[in-house]
Amino acid sequence: MLERIKTVVIILLTLSLFLLLFVSFSLSTASYPLKPSDMVFELFGRAGKDGANDDDGDTRSASAFPCQIAVSNENGVYMPQNPSQYDEAYQFVSLYVEEAVGSASDLNECGADEYKEALKRGGILFVYDRPLPFGLFYAWYNGGVFDGDLSLISLYVCDGGDRVNLYLRDPDGRFFRFSTESGADALRSVCGAFTPNGVFTFDMPGAVSDRYSPLPKTAAAAPSFLLLPPAYERGAELSRDILEDFSINFYLISVYNDENSVVYVEGQNTLRLYDDGRMVYTGGFLADESLASREKPSVSDILSAVYPRISSLWQKTSSGGSVLSLASAEKEPDGRTVFTFDACIGGCTVEREYAACTVVTDGSQIIGLSLYPLRFAFYESVNFLPYAQASAAAAPGSFLRLQYVPDGSGFLIPRMRCVEGGAK
């Protein structure tokens, strides 16, 4: 009997020994005093699990961000005034736009008067800097294929009383209305939560710019930024994870120097790092494993595969808080597709010598990728002509767009420009 007890004690002490070794090891690796259950999770439960499941194929992220967001209610229009307010507003309202677009059906063309009345009723307006195909948005938020060839420059989710309507404005000035299964009560509630600071142009006396655009009533100011040197200038060694994002094997690269760039070569893949921080890749690699089985992937399939990769590259090489936003997706006569992306700060595009990112694909293969990273830090707030006055001085029917441009002395400054094509 005693021997059995001793054996049991030895077994228990041995198990206890392993348990205490595990806890001791966990405490050595963690920077926090973790609870035991959390220690197990940190060591074994984390790998490969980030909670979001993309396998069902309907969780696609948008690759285009609006240059203007406006939330209207019976009291007026709210517009974000700086990048922080833009991010906050986008976070709150994008869900409603996504739901409306995803459940859109029953397309009808409508008149400008109906659109104007809808703007007055209240809703969420997303205005885009460049025309984009509605089919891409439908693919992102519905996962399906939109049967039609419709381009848009703005989306407006509107409180239609019992139901929510989605209005779309195309580059030719036509308006379209979809029915949606979005919840009217929830939309009304979120629109009511914003305090107006603007109006639509048709309600601003003396304004001649596009009639259906939102305009802030407050004094116009925007941040300016100090441009920072590139993260990877000539002579710097590109990190392994950046090379991996270009599908270049760190262990097999050869590095060459020429007049104004460093060239990394691995087999058929070439990556040039220029003095100004630009990275230009040529070669060929699969955009994403999910495309391997698809013979003829659609433009939205390819974009959904490409965007996370370039977004990751952008985050690693840029700083300051800008994001990449789709500017165009053009199918070339030779079957290749060229995607161009702008750098955006709070919705405002940054105009520089080269596009922020260009991706050339051939089927599901990325055969060319150029990236022009942007690094900046806040400098000071800049006042410019109030929108009311700008609208009165603008070319009739033009859109007023805020963008950022380098001023030639190391700063990014806000500039207002007039873009033709609006309604008089």
Added chain:
Amino acid sequence: MEWKKAKWLIIAVLFTVNVFLAFNIGVKYSQAQKASRGELLDALSLTQNLPGFTEETFSSLPVYVYAFSSHRSVSTEQSLAQSLLSGPASPSEAGGGVTIYQSGEYRVTFRRGGYTEGYIAAKGGDLKNLSSVLKRAGIKNTVTDDGVAFSYKGKEILNAHLTAKSDGAAFSFSGTVPISDGWTRSVRSLSRGELILALARHVKENTLGKLLSVTVSYRITPTGVQDISLIPIMTVECENGGLIMSMTDKTLIYSGN
């Protein structure tokens, strides 16, 4: 040596090693606690004496909190809809994450981000099934004057709320409800030091004045058409307003004067 004596020796050695390891763990845990407090105090010293940024204010802030995620379950939603509609109902996918169950004039709709609404017969359906689904996933519900509030792991889910009203024959409800078969841990919150520094920056930029209180709660956030997450957030009250900040990435969710 006899095996019986060897056993005593093994027990003695194992016992000694266990005691040593337990003592070592105690020391490491105590060091980790001190380091964590040290980090808190270092961060506070960098806030340049902003009013209200004291150790007292942040002493109740947990050292870390996890975010949780869940995938919408068609079977759970269908079962709930059928119990509310008191009969069989098939889902109609409207797109954009909107799933509709209809039975005659009555209807239950599940949307992305946990938003749920319904119009059901007053006597026909009941919300007990909903309550038991939530309970199985660890969500507690509390009836308040405004409706039903929800909490998880002792923390309020700030934007989860269910309201209902009856017109006699029918009963309508709507709100954001964390319906889930179970929650999976995802990311851990940032360190207290990082959060305090980010908070100080937001309070200063938004001229909110003296910090009065900080509470930790959860916020339901859609992370896709079919996925929702419970993100830990800090709700801060200041003299001139308040703000809400994510504890996983320091994003400012709301600020107001």
